[in-house]
Amino acid sequence: MAKLMIPTPLRQFVDGRDTVEVEASTVGEALDKLTSQHTELRRHLFSEEGKLRSFVNVYMNDEDIRYLERDKTAIAEGDTISIVPSIAGGKHVG
Amino acid sequence: MSANPMSPNPAALGNDEIQRYSRHLILPEVGMEGQLKLKQAKVLMIGAGGLGAPLGLYLAAAGIGKIGMVDFDVVEMSNLQRQVIHGTADIGRPKLDSAAERMADINPFVEIVKYNTRLSSENALDIFKDYDIVVDGTDNFPTRYLVNDACVLLGKPNAYGSIFRFEGQATVFGYQDGPCYRCLYPEPPPPGLVPSCAEGGVLGILPALVGSIQATETVKIILGKGETLSGRLVLYDALNMKFRELKLRRNPECPLCGDHRTIHALIDYEQFCGIPQQAAEPEPEAALNEWEIDPRGLKAKMDRNDPVFILDVREPHEFQICSIPNSVLIPLGDLPKRVGELNTADDIVVHCKSGMRSAKAVNFLKTAGFTKLKNLKGGILAWSDDVDPAVPKY
Helix, strand or coil, rough: EEECCCHHHHHHHHCCEEEEEEEEHHHHHHHHHHHCHHHHHHHHECCCCECCCCCEEEEECCEHHHHHHHHCCEEECCEEEEEEECCCCCCCCC | CCCCCCCCCEEEEEEEEHCCCCHHHHHCCCCHHHHHHHHHHHHECCCCCCHHHHHHHHHHCCCCCEEECCCCCCCHHHHHCCCCCCCCCHCCCEEHHHHHHHHHHCCCCEEEECCCCCCCCHHHHHCCCCCCEEEECCCCCCHHHHHHHHHHCCCCEEEEEEEECCCEEEEECCCCCCCCCHHHHHCCCCCCCCCCCHHHHEECCCHHHHHHHHHHHHHHHHHHHCCCCEEEEEECCCCCEEEEEEEEEEEEEECCCCCCCCCCCCHHHHHHHEEECCCCCCCCCCCCCCEEEEHHHHHHHCCCCCCCEEEECCCHHHHEEEEEECEEECHHHHHHHHHHHHCCCCEEECCCCCCHHHHHHHHHHHCCCCEEEEEEEHHHHHHHHHHHCCCCCC
């Protein structure tokens, strides 16, 4: 079981929860399961080509998966995956 | 006041300064040496809003010698829930005036410089060059990238903080070969995908904590003491009262601070963030397009008893604050699965708070085969302005 930490802006797509647990052996698999359970979330995390969006970072425990093995990063029991999108804080700009 | 209240010498403290900073002076990590560093320091704050409020108050109190502030907003009623540097009597005043007055009252020994302007690629380098550290308390992505790039180009550390609803992020960018904002997020989200604070709300106390972290990091960098947040991103979740820390690395491929830099000058950040160019002065009354109706037009229809279906696509908690009579609530996110509740034969007017979500709803309904559609221009805010002032604005 991997624990996925859902950031505030994306909780609306997972029924308001702050964590979701999925059975997976890699980070890619965990995100795949998460977004097939919660389809609205997919377009917020992935581009149309299926690439992780560049304003969304994914951490395996405290390490950015870009500096591990990206979506192939293996997960073990008790690991925490965090989704950390950029937030600007404030008001309308457009 | 004593005989020697403030020393004009930047390398000495007057008697009143010694008294004022006594709790710093008896801290071994600050002491006379550290307090003089603070007195000689020049810190630039970007924004005098939510994050700027605690920053301004504490940086002034700490005795930073020169504090610059960039902001062009005026104080509004809805700011006061979190921007504690401003008061009710300040509504309508420039935030810079209100903040500077409060800071000068807290500490008259601080020199405050006001930049009443929108920070831009044209003025940023010129403003930044006079300062040692920049504190980013802005509220939008174009300015975030602008501040980051200008700091890296000039080699100035950037004490960063950001807030949303109950969640905050803080770190230090561009300090001693540490990562920059572009290392963390190479590109901004497209407009509309991430809700803003105005759409999403923010806990009023949240910026107090995040801004205090930024102020703390600023003071530590000046003192050269402790371990800064450079290379670490603090995530704060107020709702669950949890702090977490993630590692940040300088990205060797970063176009700004990486090994093969391709950015050597400031760019057009509005364009970079996908925001259409705005006219310097907003047009007073832009014409309605064929998919829009203004509040007076809708009111006229209602007064004539024309059959019109008013669809409100805001969230239920917004509907509780105020609504247009006889409107039906279907939040934007629920629209795809509830579209069957609408009739393509009806004349439908869609509205939200200010007209952005309803424009998305109109686009969605067009693709679903609806043709008799209008977006209420300016949303319920414009309805309150132009038709019914009894409807509260939020």
